[in-house]
Each structure stands twice: as structure tokens, then as C-alpha cells.
Amino acid sequence: xxxxxPLDGTVAQSAMAKAMWRILPLILLAYVIAYMDRVNxxxxxxxxxxDLKFSATIYGLGGGLFFLGYALFxxxxxxxxxxxxxxxxxxxxxxxxxxxxxxxxxxxxxxxxYVLRFLLGVAEAGFFPSVIYYFSSWFPMAWRGRAVSRxxxxxxxxxxxxxxxxxGLLGLDGAxxxxxxxxxxxxQGLPAxxxxxxxxxxxxxxxATAPWLAEREKAWIQEELARDAALIGAPVRHNLLAxxxxxxxxxxxxxxxxxxxxxxxxxxxxxxxxGAGAGLDTMHIGYLVxxxxxxGIVFVxxxxxxxxxxxxxxxxxxxxxxxxxxxxxxxxxxxxxxxxIVGYLLFASTWFTAGMLVISSWADVLHARQLAVGSxxxxxxWQFGSFLSPYAWGVAKDATGDYRAxxxxxxxxxxxxxxxxxxxxxxxxxxxxERVETVGHGPVLKASTPIAPD
Numbered sequence: 001x002x003x004x005x006p007l008d009g010t011v012a013q014s015a016m017a018k019a020m021w022r023i024l025p026l027i028l029l030a031y032v033i034a035y036m037d038r039v040n041x042x043x044x045x046x047x048x049x050x051d052l053k054f055s056a057t058i059y060g061l062g063g064g065l066f067f068l069g070y071a072l073f074x075x076x077x078x079x080x081x082x083x084x085x086x087x088x089x090x091x092x093x094x095x096x097x098x099x100x101x102x103x104x105x106x107x108x109x110x111x112x113x114y115v116l117r118f119l120l121g122v123a124e125a126g127f128f129p130s131v132i133y134y135f136s137s138w139f140p141m142a143w144r145g146r147a148v149s150r151x152x153x154x155x156x157x158x159x160x161x162x163x164x165x166x167x168g169l170l171g172l173d174g175a176x177x178x179x180x181x182x183x184x185x186x187x188q189g190l191p192a193x194x195x196x197x198x199x200x201x202x203x204x205x206x207x208a209t210a211p212w213l214a215e216r217e218k219a220w221i222q223e224e225l226a227r228d229a230a231l232i233g234a235p236v237r238h239n240l241l242a243x244x245x246x247x248x249x250x251x252x253x254x255x256x257x258x259x260x261x262x263x264x265x266x267x268x269x270x271x272x273x274x275g276a277g278a279g280l281d282t283m284h285i286g287y288l289v290x291x292x293x294x295x296g297i298v299f300v301x302x303x304x305x306x307x308x309x310x311x312x313x314x315x316x317x318x319x320x321x322x323x324x325x326x327x328x329x330x331x332x333x334x335x336x337x338x339x340x341i342v343g344y345l346l347f348a349s350t351w352f353t354a355g356m357l358v359i360s361s362w363a364d365v366l367h368a369r370q371l372a373v374g375s376x377x378x379x380x381x382w383q384f385g386s387f388l389s390p391y392a393w394g395v396a397k398d399a400t401g402d403y404r405a406x407x408x409x410x411x412x413x414x415x416x417x418x419x420x421x422x423x424x425x426x427x428x429x430x431x432x433x434e435r436v437e438t439v440g441h442g443p444v445l446k447a448s449t450p451i452a453p454d
Contacts, residue, residue, distance in 0.1 A: 012224075015217035016143050022212060023138065024150050026199055027131055030094055031154030033192045034127060036162055037101035038066055038120070040188050042268050043166035044104075044181040046282060051179060054110065060394020062113040063268045067260075067386035069121025074383060077126025078133070078376030086134035090127060091200035097123040098192025105182035121383075129375040136363045137206050140224035142308055145360045149304020152356035156296030159348065162188075163290030167283045248365050249374050251424045253381030255358055258417035260385030262324065262410045263351040265393035266331070270344070273403050277331060277340040288341060292348025299353045307357055313364070314425035317357035318418050324350040325414035332407030358421070365428055 041063055049059055080089055100120045107113045131151065139147040169187055170180035178186075204210040207221045244250070266273060271285045280288065303320070307313040323346060330343030366374045389410075396405040 011216055011220045015213060015220055016139070018210075018212055018217070019138050019207075019221075020147065020150065022210070023203065024147065026195075026203055027134075027151050028154055028157070030090065030127075030192075030195055030199065031131070031151055032157045032161065033094075033188075033195060034097065034124060035155045035158040036188050037097060037192060038124070039158070039267055040162055040166065040184060041104075041117075042271050043162060043170065043282075043286075044184050046181075046271055047170055047173070047179060048107075048181040051181070052108065052110075052113070054113070056394040056397040057391075058110050058113070058394070060265075060268075060390040060392070060397075062110070062117045063390040063394075064387040065114050065118040066121040066124075067264070067383040069118040070125045071121075071380045071383035071387060073122045073125035074129065074380040075373065075376045078129045078373060080126070081130060081133060085205040086130050086137075087199060087203040087205050090130050090134070090203075091196040093124060093127045093130070094192045094196030094199065097127075098189055098194075098196065100189075101192065102186050102189030104185040104189070105178070126376065129379050132359065132362060132375045137225070138221065140221070141228040141364055142224075142311075144363055145304040145307040145313060145357075147304075148360040149300050149307075149356050152304070152352060152359065153297045153300045155352045156293040156300060156348070159293030159296065160290045161293075163286040163288070163293065167286040170282065244377050246366075246374065246377075249377050250381075251420070251427075252358065252362060252365075253378040255417060255420050255424065256355070256378060256382030257385035258413050258420065259321070259351075259355055259358070260382050261389045262328065262414040262417060263347070263389070264386040265389040265406055265410060266328070266347065267351075268390045269393055269397075269403065269406075273331065274340070274344060276403065277334070278337040278344075280337075288344065289348075292345050295345055295349045296352050299349045300356050303353045303357055304360065307360060312425075313357045313361045314421055314428065317354045317361075318421040318425070320350045320354040320357065321414055321418040321421060324354060325411050325418065328407050328411045328414060332404045332411070361428075 045054075045059055048054070054062075077089075077093070084092075097120060100116065100123050104116055104120070107116060132148075135144065135147055135151075165187075166184060169184040172178070172183040173180035175183065207213055207218045210218070213221075270289060271282070274280050274285050274288060275282075278288075299320075303316055307316055310316075327343045327346035327350060331340055331347065334340045334343055362375050362378060392409070393403070393406040396409070397403060399405070
């Protein structure tokens with residue numbers, strides 16, 4: 001027997017372990033940098049807004065324009081996957097966004113701020129759908145929750161990194177003639193350029209081209225992906241118009257639109273909200289954001305593992321979204337600084353977790369041929385929510401003088417999101433039962449079960 005080929009009982013475990021260790025670290029690091037470069041503005045604003053005389057409305061509009069650029073170019077960028085491999089396109093995205101993220105240090109006027117934030121969103125557009133599409137060719141449904149969760153902890157990891165170093169970078173104020181916020185953009189932007197080159201060199205385009213997989217492992221991955229596809233059903237059409245006309249795409253997009261409306265305003269205003277509500281200075285805000293990031297990692301990893309075990313990602317997503325709504329309400333109306341801190345930690349534990357569970361369900365309900373354009377269409381709708389949220393927060397802050405109005409609105413939106421998740425779950429379960437009866441195997445929401453859960 002060829003010693004590189006595992007026994008039948010360990011083919012699945014071996015193939016998935018190799019894929020997890022060879023693919024996820026690079027993707028995880030890429031997403032950490034991506035998330036950091038889109039929200040490090042929240043720390044930079046503590047100096048930048050005073051230096052450049054930006055109001056809360058100007059800041060909120062500029063913060064949101066990133067997501068508008070992302071949304072408008074999400075589908076066109078993802079359609080380039082038909083001309084390039086996912087790894088090539090991910091590398092291109094990283095190199096261009098890294099240069100633009102570092103270029104934020106040159107902002108001087110509101111117009112420059114708006115243009116650079118919009119272009120940064122254009123540059124990053126397609127990154128996340130490209131990753132989800134890439135994962136769909138590697139990880140069968142019964143392993144996908146863990147794969148996505150181990151990538152999706154990037155937002156929480158980015159919070160740890162930002163919380164740990166942003167105060168120090170702001171403290172470089174005056175070094176080499178640069179303000180602290182300029183150092184922050186420079187130091188946190190350029191790593192994306194280098195990592196893009198690394199991904200282009202070391203990330204395999206598909207299991208068939210991975211030299212570290214045995215032939216039986218490659219065959220097992222293809223067989224499992226085919227079984228999953230049989231439960232989803234073949235798409236009638238899978239072009240751009242079909243994606244936006246697909247009820248599943250629209251419903252999943254609406255969930256994310258509401259989720260990002262609920263959380264993104266706070267995500268881009270966290271230091272200011274914690275400073276006002278809990279009376280913390282910049283350094284202690286950083287420590288609290290890092291602590292929230294640690295909790296986020298724990299919850300995302302647990303939820304990903306548990307969703308593979310139970311196969312009911314949307315039920316769990318609903319539960320975390322309800323807790324998210326309570327956290328937003330607590331931050332806005334807490335009677336003591338300690339309760340504000342508790343509310344923020346609940347927010348940090350649940351916002352990413354709920355989003356990860358919904359994202360993990362995309363490939364559970366969309367055929368692989370729909371996924372590249374379909375996930376881009378879904379994410380486009382998500383990013384419109386990300387655009388509206390910080391702008392609405394800024395307008396509300398300027399109009400009322402505090403963040404309570406924004407937090408109240410976010411709470412209502414989170415409740416609506418939870419109700420929509422329940423509705424989508426009911427539809428998915430009904431359709432899956434019908435297909436299980438036709439195909440004749442597998443539980444309702446999960447197509448296959450790993451031989452030995454890791």
C-alpha cells in the first residue's frame with residue numbers, strides 16, 4: 001500500500017486536517033488584515049476628527065462609503081472568478097486594498113476622505129465571496145461550519161490586534177513628522193500587500209492541484225461535494241439576474257442587511273461610545289476591545305463546531321441575534337459604566353458569531369454553480385446595510401448629542417433580523433426534507449457527517 005494514502009476510515013479526517021492547516025492560516029491572516037483596515041478608522045478618529053475638523057456626520061458618511069464602494073463592485077469583482085482563479089483574485093484584492101489603506105494617511109479634506117474610503121471598498125470588493133466560493137470547492141457541508149468559523153474569527157482577532165497596538169501607534173504622534181493616526185494607517189495597511197504576494201505563491205487553486213493531498217483524499221472531497229450538491233438541487237439559471245431574482249439570495253441578503261445595520265454603526269464608533277458611556281481612556285478602551293475580541297473568538301469557534309454537530313446553523317444564529325439585541329439595548333441605557341462594559345462584551349461575543357452562522361449556511365442552500373455570483377449578490381445587500389448604519393449613527397449623534405438614538409434603532413433592527421432568520425430557517429428545513437426523501441439519505445439540514453469530528 002502507498003504510505004501516503006490513508007486507510008478508508010481516516011480519509012476524511014486526513015483530507016480535512018490537511019486542508020484546515022494548509023489553507024485556513026493564510027485566509028485567516030488575510031481576513032484579519034482586511035477587517036482591521038476597514039475599521040481601524042474607529043481608533044484613528046480619536047485624533048483625526050479633531051485634526052481635520054470632521055463632524056460625526058462627515059465621519060459617519062466617510063466610514064460608510066467604504067461599504068457602498070464594496071457593495072457596488074461586489075458582483076462585478078466576483079464575476080472575475082470566471083477569468084481568474086480564486087487565489088489569483090484574492091491576491092489582487094489584497095495588494096490593491098493594502099496600498100489604498102496605507103494611503104489613508106494622506107487624507108486632509110472631507111472630499112479626500114470620502115474618495116479614499118470609497119476606493120478602499122472598491123478594492124476589497126469580492127474578497128469575502130471569493131473566499132466562500134473557494135471554501136465550497138474544499139470543505140463538504142458537514143465540515144464547512146468549522147472552516148468558516150476558523151476564518152471568521154478574523155474580526156475578533158483584528159479587534160485584539162487593534163486594541164493592543166492602536167493606542168501605541170497613536171502614541172507615535174510627532175515621530176518623523178507624522179501624526180499618530182497617520183502612523184496607524186501606514187503600519188496597519190502595508191502588510192496586506194506582502195500577504196497578497198504570499199497567497200499568490202502558496203495557496204493552491206483547488207484540491208486537484210494540491211500536491212499535499214493523496215489521490216484518495218482528492219476523490220473523497222469530490223464525492224462529498226457531489227453528495228451535498230444533490231441535496232441542494234441543480235439551479236435553473238445561475239447568472240447575475242438569476243441571482244438577484246432568487247428568493248434564497250434575497251432572503252439571505254436581507255438577513256445580512258439587517259445584521260450589518262444593527263452592528264456596523266457601533267463597530268465604527270466603539271472607542272467613542274465606550275469613552276462616553278464607560279468613561280474609559282484610549283488605552284483602556286483598547287484593552288476592552290481586545291478582551292471582546294478574545295470572547296468573540298471563543299464563541300465563533302464554538303458556534304462553528306456546534307453547527308456542524310447539529311446541522312442547524314440558522315436556529316443558533318437566531319439565538320445569538322436575540323442576545324445581540326439585548327446587548328445593544330444595554331449599552332445604550334445602562335445605569336453604570338460596568339453595565340456598559342458588559343453590554344459591549346456581549347456585543348463582541350455575538351455579532352460576529354451570528355454573522356458567521358448565517359454565512360456558513362450560504363453554501364448549504366445554494367448550488368455550487370450559483371455560489372460565486374449568489375454569494376456576491378448576498379454580500380452586496382449586506383454591505384448596503386454597512387453603508388447606511390454609520391451614516392445614520394453620525395446623523396443621529398449630531399442631532400441628539402449622544403449615541404442612544406442609534407443604539408435604540410440598532411436594537412429594533414436586530415429583533416427584526418432574528419424574526420427573519422426564523423422564517424428562512426423554516427423554508428430551508430421544509431425544502432431539505434423534500435429532497436432528503438427524494439435522495440434517500442442524510443439528515444434534514446446536514447448532508448454528511450464527518451467520520452471523526454476534530
